[in-house]
Every structure is written in structure tokens, then in C-alpha cells.
Amino acid sequence: MGTLARFSRRLHYTCKTFLSPLQAFLLAETRKEGVCFDVRASLSTTSRSYDTASGSDETGKQPNLSIIKTAETPLLKQLQARIKFSGPLTVYDYMKEGLINPLSGYYAAGQDMFGTKGDYVTSPEISQMFGEMVGVWIFNEWYKLGSLKPLQLVEFGPGRGTLMQDILRVLKQLGVKGRDLSIHFVEVSPELSQNQEERLCGSSQPYTETSDEGDFYKKNTTTGGTPVFWYRHLSSVPKRFSVFVAHEFFDVLPVHILRKTKDGWRELLVDVDEGDGPHHLRYVLSRTETPAAKLFVEPEETRDEVEVSPDGAVLCKDIAKRIEDNGGLALIMDYGHDGKLTDTFRAFKNHKQHHPLCEPGTADLTADVDFAYLKKQVQEDLITYGPVTQSFFLQNMGIEARLATLLKNSKPEEQKNLISAYKMLTDRHQMGERFKFLALFPGVVKNFLIKYPPAGFYRDFDE
Ligand code: SAH
16 A cells, blocks of 8 residues: 555544644643653843845845955855956855855855854754653644654754754654654765764764665764664655754755846846955856746736745755655744745854855854745645744744743743743744744645644744
8 A cells, every 4th residue: 555545544444543733732741651741941142033134235125244354264255366366256156055055155164154153043952841842742733644654754954953852852752663654864964973972872973975774974873762864955855754954054045136127127146345345255146037037926926135045945845755655744933924024144153243255154144934835836746835924833832831831941041041042943033933934745635634734833822
């Protein structure tokens, strides 16, 4: 019997008996395991989504941060040579090189970019409550859809591995552990993959460039006995029923920036600046319509500038195909908008906004996720829920109940940090509103979802 048929049959048996997130979580609480807590980062740190975006030199939106030319980095030299040889780069190429160039891209450089000493802080790093709510959601939805074992958990860009660690703790409390599941990380950074491995497995293994077992570059086993695999791309991950998770991943996928002019759509490009500009690079506009401007601007577009992430679209379509063919579901969490914002491309360094063209390879580059665009890629085949705000999702998943339990078990000084962490995650002026959650389910479960919509995406209490 095919995976999807098996999955639909299991669904039939279990649809009446699933646990609500809160029931599941309370069940976990009765096992008295993992009621520890930590507030991972100093709460004075900055999330990447904070300030409004920077624009380009030529729009005049970007403040002139310096009058002396900024430092030359190894990546800058490569980019200058490339531009001199073949002309200005698209922002897409610039962003891609700046982030994942294997020798000198930001994610290849080997520094720890998260937390107080890094460049920014992410929700899983702020408090374990975040990952626990996601863990409860995964358990709940997987259980509803038939709880096929082993559960293949796929995470894109796992950072320090903190989110997965919290998810695994919740799943263990709910009885899903060891070989009941397998973990598949899609991660380009060798250093971060090592951090993830040390965190989950307690030690690290050498790279496996080729293996008969599959196309992973590294394999290990968690301290709880669950196999973990690392890949550079989703195409190498086994095609099975999977739960896909992406937190602050789509925002680092490169974007094209396209601008409406009186002569039609043009593309923002990066050129060398040999004049007296503050950086060694500057923005210019393409003289003619580039392939991206031809391909990616919708005829009904009303904005004067758009940022388009073709890699985000392709990834969403790939996930959708897997969900349709093999069964599964996905949770995409990121800061973003519903297709209305522009001018969100920006850089972060040392918890401050940084000019994106300054010292390439040394700062994180990001653009807000266009959730409307992502949804458009998949809505013919899949059922989508959201995007809802982080605050809405976490509140509906029972974060307040979790906070109350943690407060009960903590010392007064820890209580203060817990409350600050809770506020930072849920307050609409902090991370509560700008961060959004989007869920993807296979079309085959449409009627079932009408009856049992996914936890976290609907309000099941009165305000
Ligand atoms: N999810 C984590 C980390 C977010 S930072 C958190 O929220 O804390 C982005 C992560 O994506 C890093 O782990 C980075 O190494 C990885 N990454 C960036 N670009 C990638 C790409 N093109 N393919 C795979 N991983 C990538």
C-alpha cells in the first residue's frame, strides 16, 4: 500500500481521538520530565525583524552611515573582480554570495551569530517556551493525521539546533522518542551543523561525503537514540511522510529587487563604487528590463518596488509536491507580510542594522518573507492555514499555561526573565506581530481539516 493510502487509512481511525494541544501538553506535564527552563539570551538583544528596512543609495532612503570607506573584506575582493569581469550583480547574487559563499559568506565564516555576543536573536533562542509550543503543534497535527512511525522531521536552517532540541523534549514527553522518529537537517553551514550535532548528539562525527545509505553529508544519533542526518539541499532528503519546519529560513533566501520606472520595470543591481561613496559597492538600476523583471512582476502589481524570492517559491513548490505525493505537513515561521510591503532588504551586525553593502560577508542579510507569494505557489495543490501572527499562534497553543507552570517552578530572579521572554515573544510591538506562521497540509485531508482545523490557527477561546 502506498504511503499516502496508508496515511489516509490511519487518518480514518484516529480522527476522532486526537488530543487538543493543551491536553497533550498537560499529559506531558504529568510525566514530570523536562520542566526545566532557561532564558537563552539577554533580552536586550535584537531580533532581525526590528527596525524598518534600509533602502538603496540612489533612493536616498539609506542614511549615510559613514564618510570614510568601510573595510575591505575577502568577499568584497571576489565580488569586485566578478563585477569588473561581467558587470553589476543582481541583489539576488549579492545576497547569495554574502550569505553562503563557501569561503567567505556570512554562514560559512564559522562565528556564532546568535545571542548576546552574536548579531541577532531568534525566538527559539529567547525561551524554551517557543520550541515547546511548536513541539506540541507537531505532535497534535501528526497524531491527528494518523501518527505514522517513524516520523520524519525535516528542519531547514536549524541554527544552533535549539528549536529541534525543544521539539524533541516535548515529543519524548508525549511518548515519541528514539527510533520512533528521524531528524533531517537541511543546513549549508559546516560550523552550524557541528553546533547542532554537539547540541543534540553530545559529540561530532567527521563528514561523510559519500555513503551507500543516502546523500547526506553527516550522520549521527541523538543522546535519546534518534538518528540525525545533515543535507545541503531538500532534494537529498528521503521522500517519505514528513513534518517540515522552517524558522527564520525563508528570510535568508535571496531576493531580486525590482523597481517601477517611467520606462518600465528595472532591477536594482550592485556595482563597484570607485567614487567617494562610503562603501566600495553601490546600488545602480539596470538600464533595460532584466530577465527577473520580465519573469517575476505580476501584471496586476500595484507596488512601485517588489522583492521576489524565486528560491522561496521553488522550495515551497518542492515541499508541496512531497506533501502531496508522500503525505506530511509543514510549518513556516518567519517575519513577513502579505504581499504589500516593499523595501525590506537589510543587514544585521552586532544587534544593529547595518548597510547591506558594507563589508560583505560580515553581516546577516535578510528580506521579509512575502507569505502571499509563497501561498500562491502551493494553493492549487495544498490546504494552507495562515499566516497568523506569532502572538496569535503561541496564545492559541497555550503559552500562558506553560508560562504559569514554569513560573511556579522557578526562583524569583528567573521569574522576571521568564516574563520578559514571554513578552518579547508575544507582545505586538516586539516579536508578536511581525512574525507569522503558515501551515501547509495535503489536499486529501481538506474535509477532515474543515472539521478539525489545525491547532494554533483558530481561536478556541473567547477573548
Ligand atoms: N532556525 C534558526 C536559525 C535561523 S538563521 C533559528 O531560528 O534560530 C538561518 C539558518 O539557515 C542558519 O542555520 C544557516 O546556516 C541556514 N542557511 C542559510 N542559507 C541556507 C541555505 N541556502 N540552505 C540551507 N541552510 C541555509
